[in-house]
Amino acid sequence: SLPPPAQPMASDAAEEGAPGDVDATRQVLLYYCYAPLAGRERDVARWYERDCGARGLVGRVRVAADGANATLRGSERQLRAHQRALGCAEALGTAAAGVDFKYGPGEAADGADGALAAQCGVDALHVRVTGELVTLGPRAARATVADAGVHLSAQEWHALANAGTAADTVLIDARNAYESAIGRFEVPAAEARASAGGDAGPGGTPAPTAAVERPPPTLTPQIRQMSDFAQWAEDNERALRGKRCLMYCTGGVRCERASAYLRKELGVLDCYQLSGGVHRYLDAYGTRGLFRGKLFVYDDRLATDYGTTLGGGEHCGRGSGGGTSEAVGECLGCGAPCSDYAVGGRQRCGKCRMLVVACAACNGARAAAADQAGGQWECALCAAAAAERARAPPPPQRRLRVLCLHGFRQTGKQLRGRLAKLRGKLGDLVDFKFADAPHLLLSPREWNERQRARRRLECADEQGGPKDEGHNAPAPAAPRRAWLVGREDHERLYGPVRASPERDAGAGAEGGAEDAAAAATVWAAQRYGWEQSLARLDEVTAAAGPFDGVLGFSQGAAVAAALASRRPESFSFVVLASGFESPAAPVVADSADGAVSAVPSLHIYGDGSAEGDVGYGGADGARVAREAEALAARFDAASRVVVRHRCGHIMPTDKEALVVYRKFLLGQAAATASS
Ligand SMILES: [Zn+2]
Ligand SMILES: [Zn+2]
CATH class of the missing domain: 3.30.70.100 (Alpha-Beta Plaits)
Structure with a gap:
């Protein structure tokens, strides 16, 4: 055309x-x-x-x-x-x-x-x-506007923010740190909202008069650019999960994909965005609404692309385009209230070049000392990063070598893939080694074909005809492995086993109520193969060891717990994710009081509250949590650390969890170095 x-x-x-x-x-x-x-x-x-x-x-x-x-x-x-x-x-x-x-x-x-x-x-x-309208980066590549949060008008936004409490709602400022530093939404405490009863917006939304409750907080990501948003959201996942998220930015363009990221990648589904951004809100509410301070705009910079001065009644190019005259920011130098980047020219961090808020007096002092040490500004983000580096204990002399055991129907390679993020985050502390379990399982397809073949054989027997053995032999599939198997798998692999009422007790429900309860746990039937697995692990230790610790996931955790308690000379700590104690491989008590294992232990498991939190073998989240808790109780409380999380991940990698992992591992590194 x-x-x-x-x-x-x-x-x-x-x-x-x-x-x-x-x-x-x-x-x-x-x-x-x-x-x-x-x-x-x-x-x-x-x-x-x-x-x-x-x-x-x-x-x-x-x-x-x-x-x-x-x-x-x-x-x-x-x-x-x-x-x-x-x-x-x-x-x-x-x-x-x-x-x-x-x-x-x-x-x-x-x-x-x-x-x-x-x-x-x-x-x-x-x-x-x-490349992208908003540069969220490769981590958010799958989050398209098709997944974006629900658009709210200024009036709807105002009503939902006012109706929320800290228990059920959170406001998210989807802008950079230097933007939220000078102005942001802040929902006042309920009594203030109630007393300001006449403060109905132009949409006629009445202010709530509900019981006094803490208002929803406003989360202001301390990020320098949108490409850091995904990491921020991941680090703060706990603050978002289960909450109604009300997201806003200057004009709306950033929220479209930032809200999509929360919904698509973090499963934060109850997510809303302010249509038209703070611009449209200020058009509707001006200084009578929930936005406090100044709205940052980019007008005088060619390199950035958002916003302009619309309806704010201020000249553009001053780093603010409306909002209230109230200063919500503070001077980086003296802490005095200050919400303007224009005072004495724009000031930037000497390290990262981010804008910093500084009052006229402090600007003058800095300018006078600019050529001396300390004459440059250091922004809050750079200062926090420096403080964190200073606080961090010195890295250990060598990395801890940790043997990792996969779950049922997995392989070492698969677990390695599932722990990719964790390995990245803890790579400076831990050298992860992955082992394969000895018992090969049938793929679902092989299992189905065997069932079909068996039915055909039975038919042929009844009719006295020839057996069609070998017909439709199952195609080879990627092998899946297990440390512990059921009786049927064990016999398929190693021939008939002697009947053992103790071992078979969990397999059927004929034995009465107690057995029925035992059978309810899927793994209760997997009571065979521990001897081969222990022998395999001893081989691995001899060939690839020595190791400092052992980590296991699900069935791998059951085996890791049993292994560490039996081989304390080979493993000085254990990390157990979504574990349980297997009757086939119980934890050996070796502590002074004889009831628990003295091996230092880190336990990581879901608390069963997450929606769709279905654990191993389809067992519900609450049962998985109970089993993991029971396993944790088998280890000495004095050297036991527990991370209960609300997500279905096998090992969460948010900031909070990582702090606990690192502390535990550094403690083990120190103990290893001194022993
Ligand atoms: Zn100052
Ligand atoms: Zn900086």
């Missing part, structure tokens, strides 16, 4: 105002649009250059595979004409129909048009092609 004409038609020009029409009202237009543009980003960028050029529009446009984002300035008639043209196939197509177009004043009250344009950095047209 032919590109649209570069110049508007003569009649359009007459109707809409000719380019460069100096008498037309100057306006700023701001919008974003998520649309599948992959493969034609350059064509769309060229369309923008043609269309905006023909209409005399200036500003910044960002075109990416997943959409476009624009801040444009020009005559209102030309901006509106541009808006109508966006729906053509060469531009955004049908996706343009759902776009929220925000118009705002494009000139200062004094009409100093040229100076303002220069200050805003929109004296020319800049069209840029980028």
Whole structure:
């Protein structure tokens, strides 16, 4: 298809105002649009250059595979004409129909048009092609706007934020640390909301008069850029899980994918986003709403792409575009209330170049000392990172060697894959080694085919006909392994076993109520093969050892617990994830009081509360938690550490859990070094 004409038609020009029409009202237009543009980003960028050029529009446009984002300035008639043209196939197509177009004043009250344009950095047209509309990075690649949180109008947002409590709701500022530092949503305490009874928004939302409860907190990610958001969300997963998440950003573009990330990757499903961002909220509520301080905007910087001054009544280029005059930020130097980056010129961290809030007096002092040591600002993020490095104990002389045992129907290689993240986080402390269990299981397909073959044999026997042995031999599949197996698997592998009432007790329910209860745990029937597994583990220890500790997951944890309690000379600690004690391989008590094992132990298991938290073999989460707890009780409380988590992950890798792991492992490293 032919590109649209570069110049508007003569009649359009007459109707809409000719380019460069100096008498037309100057306006700023701001919008974003998520649309599948992959493969034609350059064509769309060229369309923008043609269309905006023909209409005399200036500003910044960002075109990416997943959409476009624009801040444009020009005559209102030309901006509106541009808006109508966006729906053509060469531009955004049908996706343009759902776009929220925000118009705002494009000139200062004094009409100093040229100076303002220069200050805003929109004296020319800049069209840029980028990878993502919002750079969330590869970790969030699967989170597309199709998974985004529910859009709320300013009024709906206001009502939900006011109705929430700290127990059920959390506000998430999906902006960078330097943006939330000078202004953010803050829900006041309930009594304040109740006493301000007349504070109904323009939507007529009545302020709640509910019992006095703590208001929902506002989480302000301490991040320098959006590509750090995924890591922040993961580190703070516990604060989000099970809560209603109300997310906001400047104009809405960041929340689209940030909320999708929470829903898709972290399973935080009850997630909402403020449609049109703080801009639209301030349009509706101004200073009478829940937003306190200043709204950070990017107007005077060409390198960034969000926001403009709309309806805030302030000049752009000052790092704030509306909000209340109240200072919610504080000076990095003296702690005085301060919410303005413009005082004495923008100040930046000497290490990471992030903007820092500083009062005029402190700015002056820094400027005077700029060439001396300590003359540079250090932002809160850099200071926190430095403090954490200083607090961290010195790294151990050598890494702990830990033997890792996989679960039932897994392999060492599979467990290695499942622990990839943990290995990354603890790689400086631990050298993980993975072993394979000795017993080979049938794949589900092999099992089905064997069942079918058996039925065919039985039929043939009854009819006295020939047996079709060998017919349809099962195809080889990737082997799955186990440390402990049921009687049937054991006989398939090693031939008939002597009947053992003790071992077979858990396999059937004929023995009465007690056996029925035992049979309820799937692993109760897996009572064979411990001798071979212990022999295999002794071989592995001799060949690949020595080891410092042993880690196990599920059935691997049952075996690791038994192994460490029997081989204290080979394993000085044990890490057990979602474990249980197997009747076939009980933990050997060796402590002074003779009741528990004295081996230092770290236990990690779900508390059974997570939705869909189904554990090993389909056992429900609560039962898995009980079994893991019972196993933990078999180890000496003095050297036992327990991490109960609310997620179904085998070993959570959030910040809180990692702190506990590291502390335990560093303790073991110190004990190993001194012994
Ligand atoms: Zn100060
Ligand atoms: Zn810094």
